[in-house]
Amino acid sequence: MAFTILHTRLVDRGTPLTADCLRVADGRILAIGGPDIARPDDVLVDGTGTTLLPGLIDAHVHLAPGSTQLAATYGVTTQLDMFSMPEVIAAETPRSAFFTSSIGATAPGGHPTIAFPPLPYVTGPDDAKRFVADRIAEGADYLKLIYDDGAGAGMSMPTLDAPTVQALTSEAHAHGLTVVAHVSTAAAAVEAVECGVDVLAHAPSDLMSPADIEAVAGVAVIATLGIVDGFNGPSGRLPLLDEPELMARMPARWRRVLDGQSRRWMPPQPPDGAGARANTLALLRAGVRILAGTDAPNPGLVFGASLHKELVHLVRAGLSPADALVAATSAPAEVFKLTDRGRLTVGARADLLLVDGDPLVDITATQRIRQVWVGGEAPAPYAGTATELATIHFLGETTERIVSTLKKLWPGLPSPEDVRREDGELLGRVVPVAGGWLPTTVFGAALGPVSDRDAAVDVLEKEGLASLTETWWARTDGPDWHEAVLMEAQPDRVRLRWKDPLRDQPAAGQWYDVIDIDLSRQPLPT
Numbered sequence: 001m002a003f004t005i006l007h008t009r010l011v012d013r014g015t016p017l018t019a020d021c022l023r024v025a026d027g028r029i030l031a032i033g034g035p036d037i038a039r040p041d042d043v044l045v046d047g048t049g050t051t052l053l054p055g056l057i058d059a060h061v062h063l064a065p066g067s068t069q070l071a072a073t074y075g076v077t078t079q080l081d082m083f084s085m086p087e088v089i090a091a092e093t094p095r096s097a098f099f100t101s102s103i104g105a106t107a108p109g110g111h112p113t114i115a116f117p118p119l120p121y122v123t124g125p126d127d128a129k130r131f132v133a134d135r136i137a138e139g140a141d142y143l144k145l146i147y148d149d150g151a152g153a154g155m156s157m158p159t160l161d162a163p164t165v166q167a168l169t170s171e172a173h174a175h176g177l178t179v180v181a182h183v184s185t186a187a188a189a190v191e192a193v194e195c196g197v198d199v200l201a202h203a204p205s206d207l208m209s210p211a212d213i214e215a216v217a218g219v220a221v222i223a224t225l226g227i228v229d230g231f232n233g234p235s236g237r238l239p240l241l242d243e244p245e246l247m248a249r250m251p252a253r254w255r256r257v258l259d260g261q262s263r264r265w266m267p268p269q270p271p272d273g274a275g276a277r278a279n280t281l282a283l284l285r286a287g288v289r290i291l292a293g294t295d296a297p298n299p300g301l302v303f304g305a306s307l308h309k310e311l312v313h314l315v316r317a318g319l320s321p322a323d324a325l326v327a328a329t330s331a332p333a334e335v336f337k338l339t340d341r342g343r344l345t346v347g348a349r350a351d352l353l354l355v356d357g358d359p360l361v362d363i364t365a366t367q368r369i370r371q372v373w374v375g376g377e378a379p380a381p382y383a384g385t386a387t388e389l390a391t392i393h394f395l396g397e398t399t400e401r402i403v404s405t406l407k408k409l410w411p412g413l414p415s416p417e418d419v420r421r422e423d424g425e426l427l428g429r430v431v432p433v434a435g436g437w438l439p440t441t442v443f444g445a446a447l448g449p450v451s452d453r454d455a456a457v458d459v460l461e462k463e464g465l466a467s468l469t470e471t472w473w474a475r476t477d478g479p480d481w482h483e484a485v486l487m488e489a490q491p492d493r494v495r496l497r498w499k500d501p502l503r504d505q506p507a508a509g510q511w512y513d514v515i516d517i518d519l520s521r522q523p524l525p526t
């Protein structure tokens with residue numbers, strides 16, 4: 001399809017161009033100029049009042065089935081995967097929408113072992129040649145390694161030593177691969193750079209000294225400031241839920257995922273990200289290339305949507321809106337040698353994001369998405385598809401694996417508990433959340449307010465089964481709540497009958513997967 005976007009603000013490398021029209025054909029940008037570049041058969045797109053950006057690049061994700069499709073609905077047309085298993089990579093499409101490190105190099109039992117099935121480890125420098133060769137055979141575009149002993153999170157865990165990092169880096173460079181090192185502290189950042197790595201994943205959380213900044217000035221840094229969005233904000237829920245423009249595009253199933261993550265246990269004092277923000281600004285001022293990345297799908301982070309929040313975090317740290325846009329477009333493209341994207345130039349891929357307003361003045365304008373093109377075409381449908389279900393099920397399986405491992409490592413870690421009647425009948429669960437314990441039904445709906453554990457158990461013993469016979473309020477994809485009667489309830493699905501006599505439905509009711517329906521004892525604000 002050939003089309004021309006007319007009378008828009010064109011922003012390339014964070015700078016507005018003098019031209020205001022752009023023509024696309026055969027998936028590429030063919031011309032930039034005035035209205036005369038349009039051809040008679042072109043579809044014309046009126047861009048009055050808009051800004052056209054290159055498709056955004058998220059420089060730090062971990063792939064999941066369908067993640068590229070979800071990201072594209074938010075104008076994030078390229079993702080840089082920083083540690084995934086080969087089978088996940090092989091199943092993800094389209095391959096032109098992401099690049100990957102495949103399996104990252106980590107020590108036996110090191111980060112992020114708990115999130116993955118069994119994987120090959122690196123035990124010392126002698127393993128470097130084989131490890132790099134195996135990643136290349138898997139189709140890796142660059143090498144990721146983990147240099148983190150847990151000190152940044154007040155933990156202790158195995159990590160690679162400096163000679164091994166140096167051996168991996170040298171071997172990867174011999175094959176023309178860029179090397180990305182996961183670090184969490186200033187000391188680790190300096191040591192990794194001394195070993196020759198090219199990119200640091202994560203701005204350190206502890207404040208870097210001027211000497212530290214000078215020591216790492218030759219590399220790029222993927223800031224991932226939005227990690228703090230994994231913890232509830234002032235509203236008592238995850239920050240992404242309080243972004244109306246982003247939530248308007250959020251599939252209903254993903255909103256339910258975020259709702260559930262808002263109710264998980266969190267530490268009493270979550271990180272505020274102040275150190276990482278200060279480091280990011282200091283690094284930028286020292287000439288370090290800052291890249292925008294999210295680390296999705298960690299809790300509170302959603303493919304595509306969270307990159308727009310990351311831009312806000314970068315500006316909050318002191319970067320200009322132009323700096324933030326560069327961090328999500330041309331900078332990652334140049335650092336990772338992606339020569340066909342990240343720019344509005346003739347010949348580049350037509351990965352484009354059209355937004356209302358001017359993000360050079362107000363960075364939140366990137367959230368007011370009017371249209372997205374991926375290779376000159378509209379993104380593939382995602383919401384409500386089997387692909388979306390596959391993403392969410394994959395995320396659930398990963399979360400269960402992490403929680404199970406954490407419970408073994410820290411038996412006292414608060415975790416959901418079943419509450420049963422004397423005869424063994426399941427009454428529901430009490431779930432540790434921020435501020436206490438939440439009593440929930442067998443299918444996860446809240447039965448009462450957050451309180452201490454004994455009070456939450458008492459609610460379930462009194463109301464756990466009785467509540468199932470009451471009238472419930474339910475909604476599926478739309479914003480409106482409707483009265484319904486529960487016919488049967490299981491942990492992962494419910495059978496209900498709507499009370500509206502005019503509604504077309506089976507006499508025995510209809511089964512709904514829990515991920516496809518909201519249930520409440522009273523209608524909630526939309």
